[in-house]
Amino acid sequence: MKKLIAAVALAAGAAVALAGCSGSGTGSSSSSHVDLTFWHGYTEADGKVLDQIVDDFNKSQKNITIKTTTKTWAVIGDTLLPALSAKKGPDIVALPAENLPVYASKGAFAKLDDFYASDSIKSANLNPRAVEMEKVDGSYFGVPTGFVPLSVIYNKGLFEKAGITTFPTTWDEWVADAKKLTVDENGDGTPEQYGLALPDHATVGNGVWASLFYGNGGDIVKSGKSVVDSAANVETLKFWSNAVTTGHISPTGLDGVASDKLFSSGKAAMEIGGPWMAGVAADAKIDWGIAGIPAGPKEQAASAIGISAAVTAQADSTKQAAAKKFFDYFFTKEVATKWSLGSGWPPLRTDIPASDVSSNPVVAALTAISGTARPLLPGVANSVDVLSAVDEATQKSLAGGDPSDLLSAASTKVTQALSK
Incomplete structure (x- = not known):
């Protein structure tokens, strides 16, 4: 992960062009259907589970289609800023949580404060320590997709x-x-x-x-x-x-x-x-x-080791709203349980007990101690x-x-x- 952050630092020059991307956040699409791209680095069995969750979301409604692209975490670190500068980056991206402040400070991500203020997320019982790692300079710039204590x-x-x-x-x-x-x-x-x-x-x-x-x-x-x-x-x-x-x-x-x-x-x-x-x-x-x-x-x-998902600044307001609908779906109890079992990490909701994930002994053991987890250097x-x-x-x-x-x-x- 150190190499990944170093790669981000080398790409810092590309951040100058991100100001243009940020301005697109207030626009809207003329189409009623919204297509989103989603980069993630889950390259093992967890990636197949995430792709299935995205496919299930696509089938659950008719207005949003998300297309996932699997890259290694290192490749995401090497290519994200240049891609966003060229306005060819993803609308949603998952990345190691310690990198979130790096990109947020460069204007690469949209703020998600209104998402966390919504009733659906307030009632989702998300692990507060996991949510803490998504905050940079007083605002939220991501959602947790993984949070596991050592x-x-x-x-x-x-x-x-x-x-x-x-x-x-x-x-x-x-x-x-x-x-x-x-x-x-x-x-x-x-x-x-x-x-x-x-x-x-x-x-x-x-x-x-x-x-x-x-x-x-x-x-x-x-x-x-x-x-x-x-x-x-x-x-x-x-x-x-x-x-x-x-x-x-x-x-x-x-x-x-x-x-x-x-x-x-x-x-x-x-x-x-x-x-x-x-x-x-x-x-x-x-x-x-x-x-x-x-x-x-x-x-x-x-x-804790954490993975975050963010909405990039190249996504206009319509795409940002669509991404938030997917996050709402992702944090429903049924999907959160499926993702926990598939990823091998504890549930992100505190109302999912170890007994609900007992079919995976590693997940069950980690869920029992998940309350000890604290984010490492949140916002730094x-x-x-x-x-x-x-x-x-x-x-x-x-x-x-x-x-x-x-x-x-x-x-x-x-x-x-x-x-x-």
């Missing part, structure tokens, strides 16, 4: 072998169990099996450390200002640095990819990851379980530089650096990033 995937066989019968619920229990699950058979100081694969940089969605900061009452950015050097975050980084460097529960120097490999090879009993890790574990013949990230001293919380356009500064601090801390000094330096960089 969770802990664990190896049930290794837990059983270590005599652990229940998953830990607090940090202290988590570290204690991780130590029981760490095995150094030959006593050479390098375990053959680790209790936890804890990446210290380039983590999944860069949300692992945000999740840990949240658990102790910390944050990265609050009210547009850096708070990454808070006393709570310093305490968090000290706690986990000590658990890794002294307790040896995880190797140091891991990035997200190496963390995935350590778990899937059976050399780590636990990992913080996304829902796709269940499939990876199953392919590796691991008897897996999914649990919420254990509660820190202040709360149980997890950074320059999130890549913010998270890079945090990355540097966490990696150096687990290598023996001073957490207080490192987070202080990170805060300076975060402040600079926010001012750009």
Whole structure:
């Protein structure tokens, strides 16, 4: 996703032409029938389900036809702004939620404040945390199509072998169990099996450390200002640095990819990851379980991975109204349940219980912990530089650096990033 944001930055020059696109938002079509184009990056089975939902919507009424085009998220990032500048872009586009503020700040998307004020959406019981990630500078520019908390995937066989019968619920229990699950058979100081694969940089969605900061009452950015050097975050980084460097529960120097490999090879009993890790574990013949990230001293919380759908500024008022009708359909309870089961992510409506999606055990498990999810840096356009500064601090801390000094330096960089 970092590469995707970088690609957006390179395409920034194309944004100059978007002013012309924005002006079209007040126009109207002379035809009673409205045709919409919809780009999305759901390239697996989830994409087929989304395309079927769109087809069902088309058949449910006679006035709107939506045509979907599947591209990779990277291709969407590379081509969206140039396409909009040439007035050949989509009317609706789905994209990683952290990119929404980037495009919104360039005038690429239409505001959706009136959509969220409608009675149908007010009654749809949308996850308020998911909706929060759609707001930029006080206005809504997208709707959530995916919102899933990071969770802990664990190896049930290794837990059983270590005599652990229940998953830990607090940090202290988590570290204690991780130590029981760490095995150094030959006593050479390098375990053959680790209790936890804890990446210290380039983590999944860069949300692992945000999740840990949240658990102790910390944050990265609050009210547009850096708070990454808070006393709570310093305490968090000290706690986990000590658990890794002294307790040896995880190797140091891991990035997200190496963390995935350590778990899937059976050399780590636990990992913080996304829902796709269940499939990876199953392919590796691991008897897996999914649990919420254990509660820190202040709360149980997890950074969420999100996908947003936006209406582009090239769509005139008639097309914008048609897109909103599709969003209304998408968030009906029946369709929201179908999409959850098909995408493998928790329902976007809070009134759909885990029992309604129990046919998919991954979705059911994630639905049970979805209340812990929080959007990562909502509304922050320059999130890549913010998270890079945090990355540097966490990696150096687990290598023996001073957490207080490192987070202080990170805060300076975060402040600079926010001012750009």
